[in-house]
Amino acid sequence: MAGGFDEEALAEAYNRALTLEKAGEAVEAAAAYRECLALDPDDHGGAAVRLAALGQGETPASAGDAYVATLFDQHADAFEDILVRQLGYGVPALIAERLGEIAPGPYRRMLDLGCGTGLAGEALAERAETIIGVDLSEGMIENCFDKGVYDQLFIGEAVGFLEDFDEEAPFDLVVAADVLPYLGDLDPLLANAAARMAGGGILAFSTETLPDAVFGSRDFMVGPHQRFHHRAAYVTERLGAHGFEVLSCEGIIVRRQEGQPAPGHLVVARRR
Incomplete structure (x- = not known):
């Protein structure tokens, strides 16, 4: 044992x-x-x-902390090569571009949920005075630290971090790039994000999705590659329920999966 x-x-x-x-x-x-x-x-x-x-x-509420940490610890050293170069992942750059168009900042305090190796921090470094990152994977955090982009880094799960983080200063920008594919039910994430954000603060994130007909009566489901997919209407409805105004919800190609485009949404919302 x-x-x-x-x-x-x-x-x-x-x-x-x-x-x-x-x-x-x-x-x-x-x-x-x-x-x-x-x-x-x-x-x-x-x-x-x-x-x-x-x-x-x-369908579980999330992929589970142990699984996500194990998955990303295994791939930490090759993460950027696999995700960016092989799979064509470009969500952080898309977030930076969209924010530049509709909510350019500047921002005082940015929180990067599921920061990975720091791709979102690099893309948004010039927009935020202070950047804090959190990720379940210790291996990812180690690689992220080496880039020197973040002011603070923490090992932890996104929702738990939002619940337990003891600094009183609110965030005016919260980013979650490629986090929702590991979460099903979005209420815990959105409720805790709202509680940590200043009025007028911006929440930007990506989702993965499928044609509406595939969902049936479901708001979210686990797809064939063990990632959660969310119906756009569910995402925008839950944002409204937790005090966010949706500024943008546009269809994107998140990355490629086995040579095929993986569709999703890029969402930008403002805390009321």
């Missing part, structure tokens, strides 16, 4: 589940993923979102 669970047994069950999933054996794969959850309730491997993607389990 290591790390509180039997890593060898977990690896065997997880690899078996992946093999069954690739073979199109959804029911059998789901049984193996449930074995993974029984062995590792914290779900470092993301079994819960894989079950949801297979249509074999309820």
